[in-house]
Amino acid sequence: MNAIITASELASESAGSHPPVLLDIRWQLGGPNQRPAYEAGHIPGAVYVDLDAELAGPAGRGGRHPLPDPAAFGAVMRGAGVSRDTPVVVYDGGQGWAAARAWWLLRWAGHTRVRVLDGGLAAWSGPLSAEPPVPAEGDFVPVPDSLPLLDADGAAALARSGLLLDARAPERYRGDVEPIDRVGGHIPGAVSAPTSANVGEDGRFLAPEALAARFKALGAADGEVGVYCGSGVSGAHQVLALEVAGIPAALYAGSWSEWSSDESRPVATGPDPQ
Numbered sequence: 709m710n711a712i713i714t715a716s717e718l719a720s721e722s723a724g725s726h727p728p729v730l731l732d733i734r735w736q737l738g739g740p741n742q743r744p745a746y747e748a749g750h751i752p753g754a755v756y757v758d759l760d761a762e763l764a765g766p767a768g769r770g771g772r773h774p775l776p777d778p779a780a781f782g783a784v785m786r787g788a789g790v791s792r793d794t795p796v797v798v799y800d801g802g803q804g805w806a807a808a809r810a811w812w813l814l815r816w817a818g819h820t821r822v823r824v825l826d827g828g829l830a831a832w833s834g835p836l837s838a839e840p841p842v843p844a845e846g847d848f849v850p851v852p853d854s855l856p857l858l859d860a861d862g863a864a865a866l867a868r869s870g871l872l873l874d875a876r877a878p879e880r881y882r883g884d885v886e887p888i889d890r891v892g893g894h895i896p897g898a899v900s901a902p903t904s905a906n907v908g909e910d911g912r913f914l915a916p917e918a919l920a921a922r923f924k925a926l927g928a929a930d931g932e933v934g935v936y937c938g939s940g941v942s943g944a945h946q947v948l949a950l951e952v953a954g955i956p957a958a959l960y961a962g963s964w965s966e967w968s969s970d971e972s973r974p975v976a977t978g979p980d981p982q
Contacts, residue, residue, distance in 0.1 A: 711811065711951045712913060713797055713823040715831045721795075722753070728795040729843070730754035731788055733763070734829070735806035737941075738888075742801070749836035751799065751829070755788040755843060759806050759941070763813055771966035772888070772939035773809075775857075778817060778850040785814070785850075789843030796822040802830035802911045805903070808945035812959060818851030824948060827912040855947075856958035858934050860967055863960040867897030867981070870932035873923075873957075875903040875946040876964065880938070883977035888938060889968045893975040895936065896982050901926050903942045906949035919953035928955050936960035936967075 713721075721728055732754040734742035746756040757763065762784045764773035790796055796814060800806040807824045814822040825831065858866065866872045874881045874894050881900040886892030894900070905922065907913055914922070923933075933955060937943035940961040950957040967973055976982040 709795075709821055709823065711823060711948055712826040714826055715833060718797055718825055718832075719834050726795070727753070728797045728823075729789045729791075729846070731796065731798045731810055732756045732829075733759055733798055733800045733806040733810045735759040735800060745801075747838060747840070749838055751832055752835060752837040752839070753841050754799075755841055757784065757788060757810060759809060763809055769966065769969055771962040771969075773941055773961075773965075775940075775961050776813070778852050781813065781817060782848060782850045785848045786846040787843075789846050790814075790819070790848040791846040792819070792848050794821070794846065797825055798822065799825035799832075800828045802828035804828060804907065804911065804948075805942045805945045808948045809941045812855065812944035812947055816852065816855040816857065818854040819848060827910060830911060856956070858936075858958045858960040860960070860962060860970070860973065862958075863895060863934060863936055863967070864897075864973075866932055866934040866958070867895055870934065871927045872898040872934045872936065872960075873901040873926065873946060874898045875901060875935055875937040875943045877902055877904070878979075880964075882979055883975070889965050891968050891975055893968075893977040894964075894981075895967060896974050896976040898936070898976075899926055899981050900979070901946065903937070903945050903949070906946065913949060913952055916952050916954065919949050920955065923950060923953055923955055933957040934960060936963040939963050939965040
């Protein structure tokens, strides 16, 4: 199954005999909760899922968005109508980061039939609804570690033995600015690969061959590939882009927010991996 779905494909499948479960993951970094926007209008049948509260555990030494407790995550997904064999489509406001986080978590937890709406709600031209759905309880039970996951030590090792991509903006990678975390810079050996370069001006993913060329130019060949970002959200979008390109990759979920919270870990600055 493809990792992404177009708006026209979603409209067709939703009108069919076996429509996918829809999850609305609208979210804004550092901004207000997006539930009011969901309540004002969402794709009919979509259930709102709160990234900060339901797709992450409590912030702390493990980062700003550590992985949620699998049992709690499973309960949220079942409440949203997710079953083991039911196709799921996730979307956000258009940036794609939050939807990718939900996609990655479901895949990591063992769900194999989940896709991201390419371009998010901004790409949807169909009707919107303010009616809250009442989904039937699903039966999905997470099977963690169904996708590769890195911890801090694993990320440090991969930066030397394979390819570790930093999905943040270049100025944060270089350490010119750091608006959120304790210190700026990057994991030594990591290569700058901003998530923003995975999509076109319309917010939709580049073609698979264009993404494959991009990642190969960054060093993705036959070796292992890993990704991190600020807190494991935009990094999930990078893993999704790599999936579209046909390149498997591991996610360092704690990312820079975990790495930089430990003063004993080295920090590189400037444009070079070092």
